[in-house]
Amino acid sequence: MDAxxxxxxxxxxxxxxxxxxxxxxxVSADSKFKGxxxxxxxxxKAKFEEAGVDSAELVETNGHPIVYAEKILDPxxxxxxxxxxxxxxxxxxxxxxxxxxxxxVIKDERIYARGACDDKGQMYMHxxxxxxxxxxxxxACNAKFMIEGEEEVGSDAxxxxxxxxxxxxxxxxxxxxxxxxxxxEHPSITVxxxxxxxxxxxxTGPNKDLHSGVYGGAVANPINILCDMISKLQDExxxxxxxxxxxxxxxxxxxxxxxxxxxxxxxDEYKKELDVADVKGExxxxxxxxxxxxxxLDVNGIWGGYIGEGAKTVLPSKAYAKISMRLVPHxxxxxxTELFQKHFEALAPKSVKVEVRPHHGGEPAVISTDSPAYxxxxxxxxxxxxKTPIPTREGGSIxxxxxxxxxxxxDPILMGFGLDSDAIHSxxxxxxxxxxxxxxETISHFYRFFSESDS
Amino acid sequence: MDAxxxxxxxxxxxxxxxxxxxxxxxVSADSKFKGxxxxxxxxxKAKFEEAGVDSAELVETNGHPIVYAEKILDPxxxxxxxxxxxxxxxxxxxxxxxxxxxxxVIKDERIYARGACDDKGQMYMHxxxxxxxxxxxxxACNAKFMIEGEEEVGSDAxxxxxxxxxxxxxxxxxxxxxxxxxxxEHPSITVxxxxxxxxxxxxTGPNKDLHSGVYGGAVANPINILCDMISKLQDExxxxxxxxxxxxxxxxxxxxxxxxxxxxxxxDEYKKELDVADVKGExxxxxxxxxxxxxxLDVNGIWGGYIGEGAKTVLPSKAYAKISMRLVPHxxxxxxTELFQKHFEALAPKSVKVEVRPHHGGEPAVISTDSPAYxxxxxxxxxxxxKTPIPTREGGSIxxxxxxxxxxxxDPILMGFGLDSDAIHSxxxxxxxxxxxxxxETISHFYRFFSESDS
Numbered sequence: 001m002d003a004x005x006x007x008x009x010x011x012x013x014x015x016x017x018x019x020x021x022x023x024x025x026x027v028s029a030d031s032k033f034k035g036x037x038x039x040x041x042x043x044x045k046a047k048f049e050e051a052g053v054d055s056a057e058l059v060e061t062n063g064h065p066i067v068y069a070e071k072i073l074d075p076x077x078x079x080x081x082x083x084x085x086x087x088x089x090x091x092x093x094x095x096x097x098x099x100x101x102x103x104x105v106i107k108d109e110r111i112y113a114r115g116a117c118d119d120k121g122q123m124y125m126h127x128x129x130x131x132x133x134x135x136x137x138x139x140a141c142n143a144k145f146m147i148e149g150e151e152e153v154g155s156d157a158x159x160x161x162x163x164x165x166x167x168x169x170x171x172x173x174x175x176x177x178x179x180x181x182x183x184x185e186h187p188s189i190t191v192x193x194x195x196x197x198x199x200x201x202x203x204t205g206p207n208k209d210l211h212s213g214v215y216g217g218a219v220a221n222p223i224n225i226l227c228d229m230i231s232k233l234q235d236e237x238x239x240x241x242x243x244x245x246x247x248x249x250x251x252x253x254x255x256x257x258x259x260x261x262x263x264x265x266x267x268d269e270y271k272k273e274l275d276v277a278d279v280k281g282e283x284x285x286x287x288x289x290x291x292x293x294x295x296x297l298d299v300n301g302i303w304g305g306y307i308g309e310g311a312k313t314v315l316p317s318k319a320y321a322k323i324s325m326r327l328v329p330h331x332x333x334x335x336x337t338e339l340f341q342k343h344f345e346a347l348a349p350k351s352v353k354v355e356v357r358p359h360h361g362g363e364p365a366v367i368s369t370d371s372p373a374y375x376x377x378x379x380x381x382x383x384x385x386x387k388t389p390i391p392t393r394e395g396g397s398i399x400x401x402x403x404x405x406x407x408x409x410x411d412p413i414l415m416g417f418g419l420d421s422d423a424i425h426s427x428x429x430x431x432x433x434x435x436x437x438x439x440x441e442t443i444s445h446f447y448r449f450f451s452e453s454d455s
Numbered sequence: 456m457d458a459x460x461x462x463x464x465x466x467x468x469x470x471x472x473x474x475x476x477x478x479x480x481x482v483s484a485d486s487k488f489k490g491x492x493x494x495x496x497x498x499x500k501a502k503f504e505e506a507g508v509d510s511a512e513l514v515e516t517n518g519h520p521i522v523y524a525e526k527i528l529d530p531x532x533x534x535x536x537x538x539x540x541x542x543x544x545x546x547x548x549x550x551x552x553x554x555x556x557x558x559x560v561i562k563d564e565r566i567y568a569r570g571a572c573d574d575k576g577q578m579y580m581h582x583x584x585x586x587x588x589x590x591x592x593x594x595a596c597n598a599k600f601m602i603e604g605e606e607e608v609g610s611d612a613x614x615x616x617x618x619x620x621x622x623x624x625x626x627x628x629x630x631x632x633x634x635x636x637x638x639x640e641h642p643s644i645t646v647x648x649x650x651x652x653x654x655x656x657x658x659t660g661p662n663k664d665l666h667s668g669v670y671g672g673a674v675a676n677p678i679n680i681l682c683d684m685i686s687k688l689q690d691e692x693x694x695x696x697x698x699x700x701x702x703x704x705x706x707x708x709x710x711x712x713x714x715x716x717x718x719x720x721x722x723d724e725y726k727k728e729l730d731v732a733d734v735k736g737e738x739x740x741x742x743x744x745x746x747x748x749x750x751x752l753d754v755n756g757i758w759g760g761y762i763g764e765g766a767k768t769v770l771p772s773k774a775y776a777k778i779s780m781r782l783v784p785h786x787x788x789x790x791x792t793e794l795f796q797k798h799f800e801a802l803a804p805k806s807v808k809v810e811v812r813p814h815h816g817g818e819p820a821v822i823s824t825d826s827p828a829y830x831x832x833x834x835x836x837x838x839x840x841x842k843t844p845i846p847t848r849e850g851g852s853i854x855x856x857x858x859x860x861x862x863x864x865x866d867p868i869l870m871g872f873g874l875d876s877d878a879i880h881s882x883x884x885x886x887x888x889x890x891x892x893x894x895x896e897t898i899s900h901f902y903r904f905f906s907e908s909d910s
Contacts, residue, residue, distance in 0.1 A: 029765030029766065029767060090763055092761070093664070096663070153765055154766070194668060206730065206731055207729055208551070208729075208882060208883070209551070209881040209882060210880070210881060211851060211879055211880040211881070212751075212779060212781070213649060213781055213849075213850045214849070214850050214875055216753045217737065217850070218735075218736045218742045218745040219729060219731065219734060220731065221754060223685075223757050224752075224753065224754050227682040227685040227757075228682075230678075230679065230682040231682050231683045232686075238672075274661040274662055274663075275661065276660065276661055276662075276674060276675065276807075279675070280673075280674065280806040281672050282672065291668075291669065291672055296671045296672030298667045298676050299676060299679050299682065300760050300766070300769050301760035301761040301762045301771075302678050302682075302762070303757065303758045303762040304758075305756035305777070306777060307756045307757070308484070308547065309484060309485055309486065310484030311608060311779075312484060312777075313651070313755055313852075313880060314544075314756070315753055315755070316756075320762075322760070322762075324667060324766070326667070326668055326671055326672065349733070349735065351733045351735040359765075359766040395668045395669050395671060395673075396666060396668030397768075424666050425664065425666040425667075425768060425769055426663050426664040427664060
């Protein structure tokens with residue numbers, strides 16, 4: 001039987017295996033899950049071995065291990081390098097989950113669990129597609145796999161691994177499934193990603209918590225000050241006020257914007273889905289443009305003072321926030337982080353002290369639609385979905401995409417199968433069974449078309 | 456031996472008893488300490504009985520019990536009613552304490568513990584002064600005691616108790632030790648207190664946490680919005696922007712302000728003590744005025760999004776803040792809370808939903824310096840400290856002071872012995888042994904002078 005039939009025949013097992021992987025709380029951001037992260041890596045390595053690779057290994061790093069596996073049929077054949085990650089975002093707030101994040105359940109044809117889509121579900125499709133090709137003797141090219149455990153915290157170890165292993169990672173394409181399609185009716189391929197700058201800020205007022213009655217009104221309150229400073233980071237038009245922030249931003253032509261506008265999008269549906277009376281963003285741009293081609297700034301977390309039950313009249317010593325900026329071509333993460341730091345420190349009144357601690361960053365990326373690899377991906381979608389995928393730009397960041405372009409001189413193919421409604425990074429993350437199985441099918445087709453292409 | 460000698464002879468025991476009381480974590484704001492709060496009430500009741508009252512009782516309420524005790528020598532004699540509270544502020548952040556908040560230690564002649572000054576230490580001086588007067592047969596008037604367990608959460612139960620017990624609480628003066636003196640070199644009596652409005656606000660953006668990459672820049676981020684809204688509550692001159700907020704504010708005459716300015720105050724010392732490069736407050740007013748005669752607004756707590764270790768790129772569904780306003784004569788807490796609510800809701804953009812939940816409030820108070828009671832207090836300080844106390848206005852709030860004025864038609868005497876540096880409501884709260892013992896002495900003198908006065 002062929003790969004498609006093999007996948008069909010084994011679909012129940014494929015799903016059970018994914019559920020087992022989802023039960024491992026591999027949260028890379030929180031050190032108390034370190035052991036679970038390693039367990040997830042071991043699980044992935046074992047599945048590669050069962051699937052029929054020549055070899056699979058755990059590459060040790062200063063952080064979480066990288067799983068590397070490969071099957072080389074013939075060095076002269078084209079080589080597909082697959083990237084994915086087995087780590088997941090923190091699951092809190094736990095109380096907002098309808099079922100425990102690490103006890104996957106199937107409901108209405110969907111898998112509910114942290115990582116169901118991002119990226120365990122999408123990464124696992126590749127292991128299973130590869131298995132189907134091998135077991136049905138349809139694999140017609142070499143395959144290499146690089147599955148990391150630090151994507152959600154900046155991929156520091158992977159960056160070193162890629163820089164130091166150009167030969168080992170030599171390939172003709174990098175295939176990644178960590179993005180979304182417009183909808184199951186409108187498959188799409190992501191050809192643009194935003195970069196990221198992420199900082200943590202600390203504002204210190206008095207050297208200790210004070211009684212707001214005794215000192216309130218005379219001593220700077222770091223929470224009020226932090227709110228003022230954050231408020232000043234954007235103007236009333238939603239423009240970011242950091243000097244130089246927009247200097248390198250790629251401005252699209254009207255023709256390009258018109259092309260983007262053709263992608264189906266229903267604003268009312270969008271608002272209804274999120275239960276918001278109105279959207280909010282940079283003046284002069286559509287919702288799709290705001291998330292696709294414009295840089296943004298969001299506070300991802302804020303805390304300070306008394307946040308327990310009841311009332312406490314404290315004037316706190318410190319207030320904190322985690323702030324991230326999404327970047328577009330050709331902004332540079334490190335430059336933007338520096339501009340932010342300079343500006344934020346300049347915003348601080350004399351009555352407080354400010355510290356800006358940069359977290360990880362990542363560079364934006366744009367991918368060509370002319371390459372044989374993109375064409376193979378497009379054909380694979382046509383074959384599996386009966387529709388030509390629409391090239392789109394996505395708001396999210398996969399920092400290592402730019403790294404692959406720089407270091408390995410390869411354009412990644414972002415063949416993602418998620419939906420925006422999968423709620424990745426949110427409570428009740430889910431992934432459609434349809435997308436899981438259809439993804440395996442599409443990936444199998446990609447291998448065939450790509451092997452046939454004269455890349 | 457007389458009362459002063461008795462107190463001197465028993466000072467070690469007095470201190471040990473206070474330390475026992477401080478070991479009981481009677482945090483009224485947090486329901487998980489409910490049992491401890493009751494235990495503290497029982498402790499206080501028992502100490503009144505040992506001190507020689509006619510009767511002592513726990514008055515049950517919907518919240519924490521009130522301890523009531525009295526000794527009536529002769530209904531024709533003047534009566535002193537003492538008010539205090541045995542509950543304390545929450546102790547967190549625990550990690551900032553040099554020693555556990557509920558394991559009192561004596562260091563450099565100071566008692567370190569939550570409640571050491573506010574108000575267990577100051578309240579307990581009254582039980583011991585009373586004991587000294589009784590045991591030395593020097594009590595020359597009637598004494599009533601009303602010690603509550605909800606001062607830190609709004610005194611709801613006490614308000615009902617006072618309203619329903621005018622006869623029982625009939626007295627000629629209310630004596631309260633829950634305030635501070637300028638310094639041990641400059642004793643003072645508080646003749647003004649600020650009122651309080653306290654609200655909790657909730658800003659809701661999308662109906663679930665979102666991926667800031669996928670939605671950031673297009674959907675309102677409730678944290679950014681909350682920061683904008685908080686920032687707009689005050690202008691660049693530190694004036695509160697709520698329409699009508701200042702309408703009823705009592706403006707002092709230049710003469711009154713000049714009188715206030717005579718109280719010793721060292722701004723450099725103040726800044727050094729708090730380790731701030733500059734103070735910050737309403738333009739056109741001194742630091743003392745900002746905390747004494749001007750209304751203020753402080754964020755006491757803020758939280759939202761991801762506040763754990765590492766980085767999470769979430770666009771949260773909700774953000775929260777606890778906000779309090781200090782009020783001055785003749786602002787009315789309930790009116791100010793309503794003005795805040797109206798204004799805050801008006802500040803919200805269409806892209807979010809806002810909820811304002813009022814907490815407890817309290818009214819400001821001004822106390823006359825002409826009364827026989829004030830004169831007796833002034834003489835008591837002169838006798839014990841060798842200096843005439845300076846009448847001052849304090850920034851804090853004791854909401855029930857205004858209640859006593861309204862309901863019992865009595866001017867309270869705020870005979871406090873704390874220092875601003877006692878760090879009440881902060882980690883490492885402390886109370887000087889000197890102040891504890893000197894307070895007992897001063898209170899004893901007060902009883903004598905007050906009994907002699909023709910009140």
